[in-house]
Amino acid sequence: MRRSPRVGVWLPPLAPSIFLLGLFVAGPILWCFYASFTNSALSGIAARRPKFVGLDNFTTAFTSPDVAASLWLTVVFVVLSAVVGQNSLGMLLAVFLQHRGKLLRGIVGTVVVAAWVLPEVVAAFAIYAFLNAQGTLNEVLGWFGLSQNWLYTAPMMAVVLANIWRGTAFSMLVYQAALSEVPSDLVEAAQVDGAGPVRRFWHVVLPVIRRTVVTNLMLITLQTLGVFGLIYVLTAGGPDNKTRTLPLLMYEQAFKFGQIGYGTAIALVLLVLGAVFSLVYIRSLKAEV
């Protein structure tokens, strides 16, 4: 690697990315901090001349039962669909598929990845049709007299299942890559010592892939925090706001009700949540940069 004292050499190639990231990413984040202290709105006087309102938006946000409810729903959504669902199912599939025949690996791998490759809206339509009162699931459950409109009777379960269905492939692929790098002599030595498959996994494999687990958890948590389209298409936050996670609440307040200032305060909560997870993610990678 060369030293480069001259600004004229390193700055020009970096300039376009610094400009774009500054204008469209860093700028909006800073504006979030500023606007959340104003009564900025989509229309009316507050749109042209937003006034500084101090901590009003935050006072409203933190005393609002809506924000509290959405925050709780976001936590439930992230924990159930990402941390528990995608992570565990992805790991289970990776472990189960490790020493299977080519055919089974091919079939399972393809269908799981297919759900992941679909565009978000198409995935949402597919799940919408599957869980609908007239959908495929009810056709089957109808034989046992169990059919119902899942999007109304169990909306949170529906969006959680949708996100697990859509995102498990990512974790599966991550863990497949990690498992393929676990030294086989370690596992064989444990086998010779008489450890069964479960103990081998728990005491030998898991410690080796520990860092991958942390990284994967952070990544899928961050991806799931920002999920909007999937929930918007499936339930639009309803029924009765039972699936209105923070991104949906932010959209509703800012764009439907025009409360930009208040909407940014909610966005800020989301950003801070994301930033905390992002920091943990970077720490887990730190030694490698």
Added chain:
Amino acid sequence: MRGPRLVVNLVLLAVAVLFVAPLLWLLTASFDTHGSLAAKVPGDFTLANFGQILNWEVGGRPLVNGLLISGGTAIIAVIVAVLAAYPLSRFQLRFRRPFLYTILFTTGLPVTAIMVPVYGLFVRLSLVDSLLGTTVFLAATALPMAIWMCKNFMDGIPVSLEEAAWVDGASSLQALRSIVLPLMAPGVAVVGIFTFITAWGNFFVPFVLLLDPDKMPASVGIFSFFGQNGLVAYGQLAAYSILYTTPVLALYLVVSRWLGGGFSMAGAVKA
């Protein structure tokens, strides 16, 4: 060992069935004259659903818009990211580590959260309802990941090759273009395709930043199948979903052939 083995195989097959079940509807309804919401073998097999959406208004324009937005996003992101990756990979810069950490940090932030201020910014810059504005914004959000991946790919190319070119009197930019880029072409293609696929599937950004239905990409245009009276042409919706998914599927297959699947993790988890 036969017992547990059988159980594992059965579990895997059950998971496969559960994962494929929601996809069946897309296939069956799209070929059914009376497509409904449940997956069933088409009683009345037809290609009419595809015929009905293959016109400019319904099928053509949103796909072309999507192509313009996603293609533009990929091209801008790749060019800007390759340029940025060069000094980050080749020079000993004092701010290199903080810069890379900031980039990595940014890859994690949910873009959803900045859509409100971005909308405000677009109003100020008179960029609302502009295809170009939307494309440049999507490129900016794709940049952190693109720079990160490009830098890693570039690190894999020995500096000694460039040094030979410098001895022959080539400038940095010439060395980048004639030596480094050809060698990392597969990596650049992966970054480009990854960016394209992500932009192609993006729903929230065009949904917020574009107003004119004629400018909507397929990810948003797909909602035109929900008629004003709540009547939905399910067969056409399914057919359109398949049409809209096909390019992404094809590109994914191309890339997974190159890198053996799961290409997006190459940049993310391995760092």
